[in-house]
Amino acid sequence: MLVIVALLAVVALWVWWTYPRVGNVLFELIARVEAWRSGVKAVTVPIKGMTLATYQGGDAHAPALLLLHGFSADKGVWLGFARHFTPDYRVIIPDLAGHGKNAFVAGGDYSIDAQARRMVALLDACHLDKVHVIGSSMGAYVASWLATHYPERVLSLGLIGAAGVHLPQPNEVEALVNSGDNPFLIRNRAQFDRFFGMTMAAPPFIPEVLLAAEAQSYIQRREELTEIFANFSDSPRMEPWLPQVRVPSLILWGREDRMVPVASAQTWHQGIPHARLEILDGIGHLPMVESTEQTAAHCRELLEQAKVYASIRP
Template sequence: MSALAGRVYAAATQAEARAYGLRERRVDVGDASLAVLEGGPAGAPPVVLLHGYSADRVVWVRFARHLLKDHRVVVPELAGHGASGFTPGLGYSAPAQARRVAAVLDHLGIDRAHVAGNSMGGFVAATLAVDHPDRVTSLLLSDAVGVTQPEPSEAELAFREGRNPFLLDDVADFPDFYAMTMARPPFLPGFLRAAVAADYVARRDQLEEIFRDFHGVDPLDERLGEVRVPTLVVWGEEDRLVHPSTARVWADGIAGARTVTYPGVGHMPMLEVPSLAAADFRAFLSGLGRRG
């Protein structure tokens, strides 16, 4: 049943992406081949959307639909995740992933892009802005890891005790973990949720290696002043994975950064309140146009 459910889940998410106008392609980035969703007018301002640890490009699809009319939207599946696949020892640090995102831009003929990232994807996006400043026009950092949390989240406390809530030994552990990821999760039928749970169990060792490569590695606390592009920091006020107090670290460290928080929302605003989050992002982008 879980294998069938997995195929149904993949088909459903692919169909939704296509319905919104997102096309699938693969991009060779040298040490990996990444699965990428792309849509919108080819000559429009490009926007790159980066998912978090253990997630995939699907988490951005309902947010992306609100940008496709007047932006070229690119949603890579980061190495080690989803259809991009996992290779032991490849290297999954934020700088390594940022280099791969830059390679995606090269392949697609994009000089600079607005770059948005959630959680680990935010870490990668900010690292891209620091290590490859000529490639980033603006940043959207959503519930991003990569800096010290002033107050530890529920997940951070678990990490300090040697437990990683993302690493599941049994599908029975999935409901508690899933509840940590979102305060307002979109509807997902039970049999599809079971398929996602089984996938987490199957990928446990892979996720452990990815976590070891990026968590607490090459943090940006002392480098935030090097981010010199307009930045919007957004956060769910009920985030249990990365404490909302962390938004202040990003906003205080990046000159001119703005902050938006969402009451009743957890770690993934772009999936929990996609229309609202996209509207705030569009307003931010519109403000950049008026500024410059």
């Protein structure tokens, strides 16, 4: 009997130890398949002081589209979305510094200004003068910084669930952060499940083995994410610069967004009065994942508007 119990204990320990690792392998395989389906390849781009992991695809001579992910995410969130654009655009999807395949460096400066400067360096390294840029959450913060501080590099601006302005009403995440319980900084699986539940109102099916791997990744990266969060959340808010945005712009929000309240969309819209505002019912913080085709359709309208704007701009 003791032998059986011991064997069961060994099996249970082995499953506990390997389960997230299996998920990591599956994540990598799925990402490769999705990248292939979207027509992008992994490309490492050296810039000053570091290298940036990217996905790139599409016609090298077509207009360029830069896609920027949010805090704690990576370039993989854009893969399903990207396949709607690679037939007509040169698509570039970087991991922001400290995220994804990019090594974290303590004291590396993860402010919005620094992340935007790295994107300018990426464009230079890719020999691109101008791009359309679409960002999600913190990536939208970086995108708006690019449009206001490097306007000569931006053709159009898409903001999805954008962080970067003062919140106009109490918010669940802000309340948790102020109480010392930042939902992004995860210590255990229960906290991860709470965080994941906040990210999407209509998430696609994700197998448990992948969720286990993602939970382990967040737990292991907790100290790194703490520093990155402090750097980006201490960055200047965008309100003073928003009237400087001159390019065609889209503000896209999920009405059920628990990470950044939908009321924030009005702040962005008041600051960029020419921007088009679209709010998606039944959708949370990641519309490009939750409602990929609908989000892509709105963004394609933005890019078509930018074509018209470019044709009549003096």
